[in-house]
Amino acid sequence: MIQKIPVLKIGNALIASIQIELNDESAVQFKEDILNQIKATGATGVVIDLTAVDTVDSFLGKIIRDAALMARLMGASVVVTGIQPAVAITLVELGLELEDVVTALNLEKGLARLADLTGGV
Protein backbone atom coordinates (compact mmCIF):
# COMPACT_ATOMS: atom_id res chain seq x y z
CA MET A 1 0.00 0.00 0.00
CA ILE A 2 1.45 3.35 -1.03
CA GLN A 3 0.21 6.61 0.40
CA LYS A 4 1.02 9.76 -1.53
CA ILE A 5 2.33 12.95 0.01
CA PRO A 6 1.11 15.98 -1.97
CA VAL A 7 3.92 18.13 -3.32
CA LEU A 8 2.95 21.78 -3.94
CA LYS A 9 4.81 24.30 -6.04
CA ILE A 10 5.13 27.93 -5.01
CA GLY A 11 7.38 30.05 -7.20
CA ASN A 12 10.54 28.03 -7.72
CA ALA A 13 10.05 26.01 -4.57
CA LEU A 14 8.35 22.71 -3.88
CA ILE A 15 6.67 22.21 -0.53
CA ALA A 16 5.88 18.79 0.87
CA SER A 17 4.33 18.50 4.29
CA ILE A 18 4.21 15.00 5.73
CA GLN A 19 0.83 14.71 7.45
CA ILE A 20 0.46 10.95 7.65
CA GLU A 21 2.30 8.10 9.30
CA LEU A 22 4.53 6.87 6.49
CA ASN A 23 5.21 3.21 5.99
CA ASP A 24 8.55 2.32 4.38
CA GLU A 25 7.27 1.86 0.85
CA SER A 26 5.45 5.19 0.94
CA ALA A 27 8.58 6.89 2.24
CA VAL A 28 10.62 5.53 -0.67
CA GLN A 29 7.90 6.67 -3.07
CA PHE A 30 7.93 10.12 -1.47
CA LYS A 31 11.68 10.49 -2.08
CA GLU A 32 11.25 9.51 -5.73
CA ASP A 33 8.26 11.82 -6.16
CA ILE A 34 10.28 14.76 -4.89
CA LEU A 35 13.15 14.08 -7.27
CA ASN A 36 10.77 13.60 -10.19
CA GLN A 37 8.95 16.82 -9.31
CA ILE A 38 12.22 18.72 -9.24
CA LYS A 39 12.92 17.51 -12.74
CA ALA A 40 9.36 18.10 -13.98
CA THR A 41 8.96 21.61 -12.57
CA GLY A 42 12.52 22.91 -12.64
CA ALA A 43 12.21 23.81 -8.97
CA THR A 44 15.41 25.08 -7.38
CA GLY A 45 14.45 24.24 -3.83
CA VAL A 46 12.32 21.94 -1.73
CA VAL A 47 10.96 22.32 1.78
CA ILE A 48 10.11 19.08 3.56
CA ASP A 49 7.94 19.95 6.54
CA LEU A 50 7.93 17.50 9.45
CA THR A 51 5.74 19.53 11.83
CA ALA A 52 3.13 16.76 12.00
CA VAL A 53 5.62 13.89 12.23
CA ASP A 54 6.02 12.42 15.71
CA THR A 55 8.35 9.49 14.93
CA VAL A 56 11.43 9.45 12.71
CA ASP A 57 13.31 6.16 12.83
CA SER A 58 16.54 5.20 11.06
CA PHE A 59 14.67 4.33 7.86
CA LEU A 60 12.79 7.61 7.49
CA GLY A 61 15.87 9.50 8.67
CA LYS A 62 17.90 7.88 5.90
CA ILE A 63 15.18 8.64 3.33
CA ILE A 64 15.18 12.32 4.29
CA ARG A 65 18.96 12.54 4.22
CA ASP A 66 19.13 10.73 0.87
CA ALA A 67 16.41 12.96 -0.62
CA ALA A 68 18.44 16.03 0.37
CA LEU A 69 21.69 14.63 -1.05
CA MET A 70 20.05 13.46 -4.27
CA ALA A 71 18.24 16.76 -4.79
CA ARG A 72 21.56 18.53 -4.34
CA LEU A 73 23.09 16.35 -7.07
CA MET A 74 20.29 17.52 -9.34
CA GLY A 75 20.98 21.14 -8.48
CA ALA A 76 18.19 21.80 -5.99
CA SER A 77 18.40 22.62 -2.30
CA VAL A 78 16.37 20.93 0.41
CA VAL A 79 15.42 22.47 3.74
CA VAL A 80 13.78 20.28 6.37
CA THR A 81 11.47 22.16 8.72
CA GLY A 82 9.43 21.70 11.86
CA ILE A 83 11.34 18.87 13.54
CA GLN A 84 9.59 18.38 16.90
CA PRO A 85 11.67 18.42 20.11
CA ALA A 86 10.94 14.73 20.75
CA VAL A 87 12.01 13.86 17.22
CA ALA A 88 15.24 15.86 17.51
CA ILE A 89 16.05 14.05 20.75
CA THR A 90 15.39 10.57 19.37
CA LEU A 91 17.32 11.28 16.17
CA VAL A 92 20.43 12.29 18.10
CA GLU A 93 20.11 9.37 20.51
CA LEU A 94 19.73 7.03 17.56
CA GLY A 95 22.96 8.46 16.21
CA LEU A 96 21.34 10.11 13.21
CA GLU A 97 22.30 13.72 13.36
CA LEU A 98 21.46 14.55 9.73
CA GLU A 99 24.55 16.78 9.59
CA ASP A 100 24.32 17.20 5.82
CA VAL A 101 20.73 18.38 5.94
CA VAL A 102 19.77 22.06 6.13
CA THR A 103 16.99 22.62 8.64
CA ALA A 104 14.81 25.49 9.84
CA LEU A 105 12.44 25.95 12.74
CA ASN A 106 9.25 26.23 10.73
CA LEU A 107 7.88 26.46 7.21
CA GLU A 108 8.15 30.24 7.06
CA LYS A 109 11.79 30.26 8.13
CA GLY A 110 12.42 27.31 5.82
CA LEU A 111 11.20 29.24 2.80
CA ALA A 112 13.36 32.20 3.81
CA ARG A 113 16.36 29.89 4.17
CA LEU A 114 15.63 28.39 0.77
CA ALA A 115 15.49 31.85 -0.76
CA ASP A 116 18.97 32.50 0.68
CA LEU A 117 20.30 29.23 -0.67
CA THR A 118 18.87 29.60 -4.14
CA GLY A 119 19.24 33.33 -4.52
CA GLY A 120 15.54 34.18 -4.30
CA VAL A 121 12.59 31.87 -4.73
Add this chain to the structure above:
Amino acid sequence: MPDSVVVPIVDELDIVRARQEGRQLAKETGFGPVDLARVATAISELARNIYNYARPGEIELAQITRGPRSGLQVIARDQGPGIRSIEEAMRDGYTTSGGLGAGLPGTRRLVDEFEIESSEGRGTCVTIRKWLR
Protein backbone atom coordinates in the same frame (compact mmCIF):
# COMPACT_ATOMS: atom_id res chain seq x y z
CA MET B 1 2.19 -10.81 32.53
CA PRO B 2 -0.98 -8.69 32.52
CA ASP B 3 -2.42 -7.10 29.39
CA SER B 4 0.03 -8.00 26.72
CA VAL B 5 -0.61 -7.19 23.09
CA VAL B 6 1.04 -9.20 20.34
CA VAL B 7 1.55 -7.68 16.91
CA PRO B 8 2.65 -10.19 14.26
CA ILE B 9 5.33 -8.86 11.92
CA VAL B 10 4.65 -10.35 8.52
CA ASP B 11 4.31 -7.56 6.02
CA GLU B 12 5.80 -4.11 5.88
CA LEU B 13 2.72 -2.30 7.20
CA ASP B 14 3.02 -4.31 10.42
CA ILE B 15 6.02 -2.11 11.30
CA VAL B 16 3.70 0.92 11.43
CA ARG B 17 1.05 -1.11 13.23
CA ALA B 18 3.50 -2.22 15.93
CA ARG B 19 4.79 1.26 16.63
CA GLN B 20 1.28 2.73 16.72
CA GLU B 21 0.12 0.06 19.20
CA GLY B 22 3.26 0.66 21.24
CA ARG B 23 2.82 4.41 21.26
CA GLN B 24 -0.80 3.99 22.36
CA LEU B 25 0.07 1.64 25.21
CA ALA B 26 2.96 3.88 26.26
CA LYS B 27 0.58 6.83 26.33
CA GLU B 28 -1.85 4.89 28.53
CA THR B 29 1.08 4.01 30.79
CA GLY B 30 1.67 7.73 31.28
CA PHE B 31 4.77 8.51 29.23
CA GLY B 32 5.35 12.05 27.96
CA PRO B 33 5.99 13.04 24.32
CA VAL B 34 9.76 12.48 24.32
CA ASP B 35 9.50 8.99 25.79
CA LEU B 36 6.60 8.22 23.44
CA ALA B 37 8.85 9.09 20.51
CA ARG B 38 11.68 6.99 21.99
CA VAL B 39 9.41 3.98 22.49
CA ALA B 40 7.79 4.27 19.07
CA THR B 41 11.17 4.63 17.39
CA ALA B 42 12.66 1.66 19.25
CA ILE B 43 9.69 -0.53 18.29
CA SER B 44 10.01 0.61 14.69
CA GLU B 45 13.68 -0.41 14.62
CA LEU B 46 13.08 -3.84 16.15
CA ALA B 47 10.04 -4.54 13.97
CA ARG B 48 11.92 -3.53 10.83
CA ASN B 49 14.81 -5.79 11.73
CA ILE B 50 12.36 -8.69 12.00
CA TYR B 51 10.78 -7.71 8.70
CA ASN B 52 14.13 -7.31 6.94
CA TYR B 53 16.09 -10.23 8.30
CA ALA B 54 13.83 -12.75 9.97
CA ARG B 55 10.16 -12.47 9.12
CA PRO B 56 7.73 -13.64 10.28
CA GLY B 57 8.08 -12.68 13.91
CA GLU B 58 6.22 -10.72 16.52
CA ILE B 59 6.31 -7.76 18.83
CA GLU B 60 4.83 -8.27 22.27
CA LEU B 61 3.91 -5.15 24.23
CA ALA B 62 3.10 -5.11 27.94
CA GLN B 63 2.66 -2.70 30.78
CA ILE B 64 4.92 -3.82 33.60
CA THR B 65 5.67 -2.98 37.23
CA ARG B 66 8.72 -3.59 39.37
CA GLY B 67 8.37 -2.52 42.97
CA PRO B 68 7.07 1.04 42.91
CA ARG B 69 7.94 1.57 39.27
CA SER B 70 5.80 1.07 36.23
CA GLY B 71 6.78 0.99 32.64
CA LEU B 72 6.50 -0.62 29.27
CA GLN B 73 8.17 -3.77 28.00
CA VAL B 74 8.63 -4.67 24.37
CA ILE B 75 9.74 -8.12 23.26
CA ALA B 76 10.71 -8.58 19.62
CA ARG B 77 11.08 -12.24 18.72
CA ASP B 78 11.59 -14.25 15.59
CA GLN B 79 12.71 -17.69 14.48
CA GLY B 80 14.89 -16.28 11.74
CA PRO B 81 18.56 -16.87 10.93
CA GLY B 82 19.86 -15.33 14.15
CA ILE B 83 22.78 -12.96 14.53
CA ARG B 84 26.26 -14.47 14.28
CA SER B 85 28.05 -11.81 16.29
CA ILE B 86 25.91 -9.79 18.66
CA GLU B 87 28.96 -7.72 19.53
CA GLU B 88 29.29 -6.63 15.90
CA ALA B 89 25.56 -6.09 15.44
CA MET B 90 25.52 -3.77 18.45
CA ARG B 91 28.22 -1.55 16.97
CA ASP B 92 27.15 1.78 15.45
CA GLY B 93 27.33 1.61 11.69
CA TYR B 94 27.44 -2.19 11.43
CA THR B 95 24.98 -3.36 8.79
CA THR B 96 24.63 -6.32 6.46
CA SER B 97 21.92 -4.63 4.41
CA GLY B 98 23.17 -1.19 3.40
CA GLY B 99 21.22 0.37 6.26
CA LEU B 100 22.75 2.89 8.62
CA GLY B 101 23.53 0.25 11.22
CA ALA B 102 21.81 2.52 13.71
CA GLY B 103 18.89 0.27 14.65
CA LEU B 104 20.24 -1.91 17.45
CA PRO B 105 22.81 0.42 19.05
CA GLY B 106 20.39 3.34 18.69
CA THR B 107 17.55 1.39 20.26
CA ARG B 108 19.75 0.56 23.23
CA ARG B 109 20.31 4.28 23.81
CA LEU B 110 16.58 5.06 23.56
CA VAL B 111 15.49 2.72 26.35
CA ASP B 112 16.38 1.98 29.99
CA GLU B 113 16.97 -1.76 29.66
CA PHE B 114 18.05 -3.73 26.62
CA GLU B 115 18.62 -7.48 26.37
CA ILE B 116 19.40 -9.43 23.24
CA GLU B 117 19.63 -13.16 22.75
CA SER B 118 20.27 -14.80 19.45
CA SER B 119 21.45 -18.12 18.16
CA GLU B 120 22.34 -18.92 14.61
CA GLY B 121 19.59 -20.75 12.81
CA ARG B 122 17.22 -20.44 15.76
CA GLY B 123 16.21 -16.82 15.93
CA THR B 124 16.55 -13.62 17.87
CA CYS B 125 14.80 -12.14 20.87
CA VAL B 126 15.27 -8.54 21.95
CA THR B 127 13.66 -7.29 25.15
CA ILE B 128 13.54 -3.59 25.99
CA ARG B 129 12.03 -1.75 28.94
CA LYS B 130 11.28 1.86 29.56
CA TRP B 131 10.37 3.05 33.05
CA LEU B 132 8.23 6.00 34.03
CA ARG B 133 10.18 8.67 35.84
